[in-house]
Amino acid sequence: MDRQLFAAIGYAVLAILAVLCIFPFLLIVSSSLTEESVIAIEGFKLLPTAFSTDAYSILFKYPEQMIRAYGVTITVTMVGTLSGLFLTAMTAYCLSRKDFKWRNPFSFYFFFTTLFNGGLVPWYLLMVNYLHLKDTILALIIPMLFNVFYIIVMKSFMSNVPEAIIESAKIDGAGDFLIFIRLIIPLSKPALATIGLFLALGYWNDWYHALLFVSDEKLMPLQYYLYKMLGNMDGMRKAMMESGAVMTTSIPTESLKMAMTIVASGPILIAYPFIQKYFVQGLTIGAVKG
Numbered sequence: 401m402d403r404q405l406f407a408a409i410g411y412a413v414l415a416i417l418a419v420l421c422i423f424p425f426l427l428i429v430s431s432s433l434t435e436e437s438v439i440a441i442e443g444f445k446l447l448p449t450a451f452s453t454d455a456y457s458i459l460f461k462y463p464e465q466m467i468r469a470y471g472v473t474i475t476v477t478m479v480g481t482l483s484g485l486f487l488t489a490m491t492a493y494c495l496s497r498k499d500f501k502w503r504n505p506f507s508f509y510f511f512f513t514t515l516f517n518g519g520l521v522p523w524y525l526l527m528v529n530y531l532h533l534k535d536t537i538l539a540l541i542i543p544m545l546f547n548v549f550y551i552i553v554m555k556s557f558m559s560n561v562p563e564a565i566i567e568s569a570k571i572d573g574a575g576d577f578l579i580f581i582r583l584i585i586p587l588s589k590p591a592l593a594t595i596g597l598f599l600a601l602g603y604w605n606d607w608y609h610a611l612l613f614v615s616d617e618k619l620m621p622l623q624y625y626l627y628k629m630l631g632n633m634d635g636m637r638k639a640m641m642e643s644g645a646v647m648t649t650s651i652p653t654e655s656l657k658m659a660m661t662i663v664a665s666g667p668i669l670i671a672y673p674f675i676q677k678y679f680v681q682g683l684t685i686g687a688v689k690g
Contacts, residue, residue: 432456432658439654455652455659459629466663468618469625472537474667476621477603480541484599485592487545492554493580496561510548527613539613540621544602550595557591558584597672604668626660 423446431444435452442449460466494500495507517523533539561584569579585592610624620628633653 436652455655469622473622480603496558
């Protein structure tokens with residue numbers, strides 16, 4: 401009876417928390433469909449009192465640019481996530497092998513990079529003057545391929561794979577790469593799904609590298625495109641406020657921000673339920689050992 405009561409209380413609390421988590425999203429959707437003048441007077445509300453699609457009209461005024469930005473972001477996210485996952489898993493597998501001679505030196509090297517770096521200027525010069533990656537799509541992919549924290553998490557997961565499995569595969573004549581592809585990768589699905597989600601979120605939300613290395617409009621990712629659009633709107637609003645030409649409340653700055661949030665986060669929200677079960681398993685890596 402006590403166990404059933406505890407479960408009922410737990411489910412009730414989780415249900416309440418789930419409903420509370422929906423409120424901010426509903427607030428964003430409602431605000432994106434509300435007139436700017438009403439937001440300025442009444443603030444943000446869960447239900448729009450004055451319905452307006454002006455923010456979305458501005459966002460999709462030039463649909464070809466929005467579609468191109470989506471295409472760049474999707475390409476970068478897919479290529480970067482898959483490449484980053486593969487390289488992270490390979491690195492973690494090498495570091496998890498106790499028979500790898502250079503295991504400790506490489507581990508120290510990766511850890512050292514988390515404490516010290518060359519700084520922004522040397523990194524920019526390396527990317528632009530030596531690697532010649534300015535205005536290339538690789539400038540949006542390469543900087544985020546390796547993350548030492550993800551390597552450590554993946555290494556911890558792979559270290560729990562029984563050595564007997566690897567040894568039996570070697571007895572059957574399998575090499576290290578075949579063991580990695582045929583055995584380690586299938587056994588590491590929870591960790592791969594979790595790190596893959598983090599990598600995908602990082603690539604999808606990235607605008608900083610585009611700011612540094614991209615000046616060609618054809619290579620602008622979605623987040624940087626929205627960032628520039630919002631900056632242009634703020635500049636226009638300030639200019640009109642100083643000149644007093646028109647009412648600045650007619651420019652949907654706040655509702656535009658909310659509409660941008662919907663446009664930018666929609667695809668990720670749609671993709672998350674498909675990998676949720678692996679994500680939950682991946683979060684418990686190392687929590688229970690037996």
